[in-house]
Amino acid sequence: MHLAIIGGTGLSQLDGLESVRHQVISTPYGEPSGPVSIGQMAGCEVVFLPRHGYNHRIPPHGINYRANLWALKELGVERILAVSSVGGIAPGMQPGALCVPDQIIDYTWGRPNTFFEGDLEAVTHVDFSYPYDADLRASLLRAGAALSIPLMDGGTYGATQGPRLETAAEIQRMQRDGCDVVGMTGMPEAILARECDIRYASLNVVANRAAGMNGGGLVDFHEINQTIRDRMAAVRRLFLHLLNTRDCAVCGNAASAAPVCAAGAAKLKPDA
Ligand code: HPA
Numbered sequence: 592m593h594l595a596i597i598g599g600t601g602l603s604q605l606d607g608l609e610s611v612r613h614q615v616i617s618t619p620y621g622e623p624s625g626p627v628s629i630g631q632m633a634g635c636e637v638v639f640l641p642r643h644g645y646n647h648r649i650p651p652h653g654i655n656y657r658a659n660l661w662a663l664k665e666l667g668v669e670r671i672l673a674v675s676s677v678g679g680i681a682p683g684m685q686p687g688a689l690c691v692p693d694q695i696i697d698y699t700w701g702r703p704n705t706f707f708e709g710d711l712e713a714v715t716h717v718d719f720s721y722p723y724d725a726d727l728r729a730s731l732l733r734a735g736a737a738l739s740i741p742l743m744d745g746g747t748y749g750a751t752q753g754p755r756l757e758t759a760a761e762i763q764r765m766q767r768d769g770c771d772v773v774g775m776t777g778m779p780e781a782i783l784a785r786e787c788d789i790r791y792a793s794l795n796v797v798a799n800r801a802a803g804m805n806g807g808g809l810v811d812f813h814e815i816n817q818t819i820r821d822r823m824a825a826v827r828r829l830f831l832h833l834l835n836t837r838d839c840a841v842c843g844n845a846a847s848a849a850p851v852c853a854a855g856a857a858k859l860k861p862d863a
Contacts, residue, residue: 593843595627595638595668595789596830597659599675599776601796601819603647605639606827608632616662620703621655623662633834635842638668642776651753651775657703660783669843670727670790672833673780674826676819678801678810680762681771683743686818688797689825690743691731695722696768697778699752704779706786722781726840727792734832740825746771748795750778756810759803773801790840794829796822 596605611630616623628639640659643649663671679685707715735742749770751757757765757773765773772795784791798815799805833841 593667593669594635594834594841595640595663595666595671597671597673597780598639598641599673600643600647600798601676601816601823602674602826603641603643603645605630605632605637607831608637608639614666616665618658618661618665620657620661623658624649624654627662627666629666633831635834635837637834638663638666642673642780652699652702654776656779656783657706660780660787660789661706664787664789668789670724670841671784671792672727672731672830672841673777673791673793675774675776675793675795676798676815677748677772677774677795678756678762678799678804679771679797680749680766680773680801680804681746684746684772684797684800686797686799686814687822688743689735689740689822690746690772690795690797691723691728691735692748692772692777692793692795693721693723693728693745694747694769695777695781696747696749696765696770698765699750699775699778701752702779704782706783717782717786719782719785722785723792724790724840727790730833730838730840731792731794731829734829734836734838737836738828738832740829742794743771746795748777748793749773751775757802762801762803765801772797794826796826 608630611628613626615626624644747770749765753775798818
């Protein structure tokens with residue numbers, strides 16, 4: 592079992608996943624967001640987990656990210672494609688745009704964000720220079736090109752705490768920091784994937800202009816929901832294409848699947 596899709600807002604169910612069985616997995620960190628769905632999509636085995644739960648009840652700061660990643664690791668997942676909705680900060684990040692980010696700035700706080708704590712043999716650091724897997728990112732971009740679905744190649748994802756949206760001043764600060772999009776769930780999900788050597792890439796659906804970026808108007812929740820609903824069809828098409836074409840970085844069934852992430856995830860034990 593290789594590929595997992597983590598669904599965000601607007602992707603609580605994975606249409607097209609067939610012969611689904613649900614598996615409840617208990618972890619040392621408690622319960623994941625729900626039972627994982629394991630099924631077939633385009634003839635490939637795919638694990639699906641909606642990070643907000645199947646009823647979209649778990650807020651971003653309440654998600655048990657460690658349990659989610661632990662459960663996927665336990666199932667043998669080696670690759671994750673994570674979908675999340677974001678607000679657009681950079682001028683090009685307009686509602687409806689799809690972005691494959693390549694960097695993260697973490698503004699979250701108080702979320703358990705590592706597996707490396709407690710009774711360790713040695714303090715463990717993990718390289719996180721490039722938080723997203725290069726091969727998976729390239730696969731998503733290839734699929735976009737093949738289907739003529741425009742994807743923004745790169746961008747810095749600013750992860751905020753939520754559940755409230757940001758103030759206009761916070762967004763201005765994030766813009767000065769270099770953030771292109773803002774979302775609430777990208778961290779610690781990405782670092783936990785890296786810590787357990789799971790390749791991870793993210794597909795962001797720009798749902799709205801971030802606070803203060805829409806000419807003085809307020810954030811329009813109706814627009815957010817509508818945009819997410821509209822764009823999920825494109826997200827599904829991208830995934831189906833990757834699976835139909837047996838894209839090696841996604842399915843891991845070709846010798847050419849280069850271990851880029853494995854190299855990046857080499858752990859540094861200073862006193863080893
Ligand atoms: N801010 C944070 N998270 C989001 C937003 C936003 O504007 N839109 C969708 N997710």
